[in-house]
Structure formats: structure tokens, C-alpha cells
Amino acid sequence: MVIILSRESDIPYRGELLRNEAMERHTSLKTGGPADYFAIPEDTDDLCALLVWLRREEIPFMTMGRGYNLLVRDRGIRGCVISLEKLSRITLADNHVVQAEAGAENLTVVRFAQQHGLGGISFISGIPGTIGGALTMNAGAYGQGILPHTERLTLLRNGAVLSLSRGEFEYGYRRLSLKDGDIVLAAQFSLSPCDAGVVEEAIRKDVELRRTKHNVGFPSAGSFFKNPSGQAAWKLIDAAGLRGTAVGGALVSEVHSNFLVNAGGATTGDFLTLAALIKKQVFAISGVTLEEEVRIVGEI
Numbered sequence: 672m673v674i675i676l677s678r679e680s681d682i683p684y685r686g687e688l689l690r691n692e693a694m695e696r697h698t699s700l701k702t703g704g705p706a707d708y709f710a711i712p713e714d715t716d717d718l719c720a721l722l723v724w725l726r727r728e729e730i731p732f733m734t735m736g737r738g739y740n741l742l743v744r745d746r747g748i749r750g751c752v753i754s755l756e757k758l759s760r761i762t763l764a765d766n767h768v769v770q771a772e773a774g775a776e777n778l779t780v781v782r783f784a785q786q787h788g789l790g791g792i793s794f795i796s797g798i799p800g801t802i803g804g805a806l807t808m809n810a811g812a813y814g815q816g817i818l819p820h821t822e823r824l825t826l827l828r829n830g831a832v833l834s835l836s837r838g839e840f841e842y843g844y845r846r847l848s849l850k851d852g853d854i855v856l857a858a859q860f861s862l863s864p865c866d867a868g869v870v871e872e873a874i875r876k877d878v879e880l881r882r883t884k885h886n887v888g889f890p891s892a893g894s895f896f897k898n899p900s901g902q903a904a905w906k907l908i909d910a911a912g913l914r915g916t917a918v919g920g921a922l923v924s925e926v927h928s929n930f931l932v933n934a935g936g937a938t939t940g941d942f943l944t945l946a947a948l949i950k951k952q953v954f955a956i957s958g959v960t961l962e963e964e965v966r967i968v969g970e971i
Contacts, residue, residue: 703743736801744969773803790865797881889932
């Protein structure tokens with residue numbers, strides 16, 4: 672079905688467009704007020720058509736993947752949330768280069784590389800979510816991040832598709848520097864030949880380790896705070912005596928204290944209050960100011 676986005680517009684849009692959509696349905700923490708619009712474009716061309724309309728109507732927008740690292744405030748989001756979940760193609764761009772669109776699941780990309788005798792990014796196997804989100808936060812584990820393995824990054828900037836080589840984008844621990852309005856469309860990963868069995872063992876170890884350490888039993892967004900340089904956030908939270916602390920339905924997990932979980936009926940306000948308490952107590956004990964790893968969005 673093709674939607675004409677407004678009576679005044681001749682811009683066709685093929686994807687899904689929902690109005691007043693509860694964001695608790697689209698985030699792993701299961702909280703968040705409504706977005707004015709929630710759009711799921713079919714492909715890049717469809718995304719571009721949607722953006723033309725949004726800019727014409729002066730409707731602000733933001734993009735998301737599967738909502739694993741997203742905390743939406745209780746008053747919701749004014750404007751349009753764009754899910755890139757259908758931009759999920761994975762192809763072999765060259766002998767040792769895999770290209771993946773932003774909506775491709777992390778483990779699916781690792782499996783695709785494995786099928787073509789390639790490895791090097793198995794450390795993202797157990798990280799839930801999509802490549803777009805992984806790139807935006809330079810996701811990683813065991814001292815590695817995804818961006819050092821990224822040969823080329825494809826962005827949508829001001830309506831134009833832009834391809835950047837590794838030396839042309841800036842990144843660091845859990846961050847990628849982007850301009851306002853930039854949308855990550857895809858990336859090319861430079862990988863190494865690797866036996867499928869070796870990759871399989873690496874996947875198994877990563878997934879099993881995360882299942883053992885991170886099986887918190889309630890909805891979560893993974894690590895809530897970034898690790899300060901040379902330190903582990905969970906140890907700082909433990910040292911402040913906060914494991915098991917609750918505000919409303921938001922709880923510092925008894926399993927992993929850098930996981931804040933929705934133990935039942937939590938609001939985003941509960942999580943924000945709990946996070947503020949943790950930051951205050953950790954600073955009082957250690958002098959370290961924790962910084963949220965989750966992306967906090969929405970109307971204040």
C-alpha cells in the first residue's frame with residue numbers, strides 16, 4: 672500500500688506509519704510515552720521519501736533500531752520516530768569485506784561472515800540489537816569496538832548519501848561523532864579469513880558468557896552506564912552498596928549491578944530517579960561521575 676503523506680503532498684510512502692504510538696512497545700525496557708508518529712520505511716528510497724515529507728512539514732525526527740539501548744521519557748516523543756528495522760540487507764562487497772545495512776541484527780551479520788569464511792567481529796554476537804545501533808555507540812566487548820573493523824560508513828546527510836572511509840569519521844569509547852540529522856544507513860566491515868569452526872566457538876563462548884553474566888530475568892537495556900576509564904561501573908555501584916536498590920518498578924539487578932531492570936510496572940521516571948541516585952552515591956564514595964550508556968530521548 673502506498674500512502675500519500677499529506678493532502679498537499681505528492682510524495683508516496685510505502686512503509687508503515689503509525690500515529691500516537693506507545694514507545695513501550697518498541698524498547699527493551701518496556702517504558703516510554705507515545706511518539707506522534709512511528710514510521711517503518713521499506714528501504715532507503717522509502718526512507719528518503721519519508722524524510723522529504725517530514726522536512727516539508729517541519730516535523731522533527733529520530734531514528735532507532737530495535738530499541739535495546741533506548742530510554743524514552745514518559746511524556747513521549749514529539750515528532751516522528753523512524754525504525755530502520757527493514758533496512759537489513761547483508762552482502763559480500765569484496766573478498767574480505769561484508770556490507771550490512773543498519774537494520775541487520777548483529778548476530779546475523781556475524782553468521783553471514785562465518786558462512787563466507789570470515790571472522791573478526793564475533794565479539795558482537797551476544798550484543799542484542801542491530802548494526803546501526805552498534806555503529807552509533809561503537810559497541811563492543813573484551814577491549815574491542817566495532818568501528819575499528821569498519822572500512823566504510825554510509826550515512827544519509829541532508830538528503831544525500833555519503834560514504835566515509837575509516838579515516839573520515841571520528842569515534843571513541845562507546846561513541847561515534849555524527850552531525851545533527853545524520854542517519855547511519857550501512858557499513859562495510861574489513862574481516863579476516865577464519866575457519867567456520869573457530870568462528871562458531873567464538874560465537875558460542877560470547878553468547879554463553881553473556882547468558883551467564885547477564886541473565887537478569889527482567890527487561891533491561893544492557894549496561895546502563897559506561898565503564899569509566901580503567902574501571903568497571905558495576906564494581907563502583909556495588910561499592911556504593913546499591914545492588915538490589917529499587918525506585919518504583921526500576922531495580923538495580925541482583926545479578927549484574929550495571930543492569931537496571933524493569934521488575935514490573937516501572938516508568939521511565941523511575942529509571943531516571945534511580946540513575947540519579949546511583950550517580951550521586953557512586954560519586955560520594957569514589958569521586959567518579961558515571962555517564963549513561965543508554966540513549967535517553969523524549970520530551971522533558
